[in-house]
Amino acid sequence: MTSNKGVHASLRRSGGLLAVVVFLLSMTCGLPATASAEDSGATDMYRMYNPNSGEHFYTADGNERDSLRAAGWRYEGVGWVAPVHSNTPVYRLYNPNASDHHYTMNAAEKDSLVASGWNYEGIGWYSSDTNRSLPVYRQYNPHARSGSHNYTLNGNEAANLVSQGWRDEGVAWYAVGGASPAPAEPTPAPNPAPAPTPGKQITPGAYCKKSEAGQQGTAYGKIYTCAYRPGNKIPHWYPA
Structure with a gap:
């Protein structure tokens, strides 16, 4: 027969073990789920074209896009939409000898x-x-010194180049959103026709009628007025 002291000791041991188990379970249940490194945010990737070198350039920086436009590059719209962050960076490199950029995920x-x-x-x-x-395809032009690579979401564009x-x-890499073309440039308004020059053709400085x-x-594209000047009893054609 087990003594009361033995029962109490056994209960104390069991209670201590149970407390440890409950504590560990509470810690495990409280752990957050492992988060993906890919953010839910996204950023537009702007596609630029240099008509002098034939290079396509890609950037998420709106200021860089605007600077290149001011320098004569053509803005071709959003090439694709990229995640703000992920486990897979795309590296950007520049060849100072050929003035060409290259992009790769391969370290x-x-x-x-x-x-x-x-x-x-x-x-x-x-x-x-x-x-x-949404794969972004990569093509290579073996005959080009600059702009030798092209990157596009458009399978037809890729097939046409091949x-x-x-x-x-x-x-080349994967996008999270599709492309969108650049908005159409506004058509400049035609220059207005020059306003007709008022009055008849005259001889500058000549007499004109009192009436x-x-x-x-007008004379030689300039406007003159028939007017009196101090000391003149007869009006003359003076510059307006």
């Missing part, structure tokens, strides 16, 4: 280009880690 490719003399300009944007429905001799280099005093005439 080894980035390091190889830097070793070859390219400038590393940091992370340009991010690729989606979760969305695989049919013209560009090389299909597969998927013409106050009237205007």
Whole structure:
């Protein structure tokens, strides 16, 4: 027969173990779920074109876009929409010898280009880690010195370039939103026709009739007025 002291000791041990279990369960249940590194936010990727070099340039920076437009680049609209952040950065590089940019998710490719003399300009944007429905395709023009790569969401554009001799280099990265063209540039208003020059053709400085005093005439595209001047009894054509 178990003594009361033994029962109490057993209960104390069981109670202590139960308290530990309850504590651990409460800690586990309180842990937040592991969050994805891909933010829910998104950013437009602006597509620019240099008509002199043939290069396409891509940036999420509106100020950089506007600066390039002021320098003569053409704004072609939003090329795609990228996540604000993810586990997959897209690196931006610049070739100072060819004045050309290149973009890649491949860190080894980035390091190889830097070793070859390219400038590393940091992370340009991010690729989606979760969305695989919007691939951005990469094509390469083996005959171009500048603007040798093109990146597009448009499969038809990619196929058309490949049919013209560009090389299909597969998927460059993934977007979270589609493209949208640049708004149409407003058509400048036609220059208004020059207003007709008032009055008849006259000879500057010549006499005019008293009945013409106050009237205007023209000569060599300028306007003159028939007027009296101090000391003149007869009006003359003077500049208006």
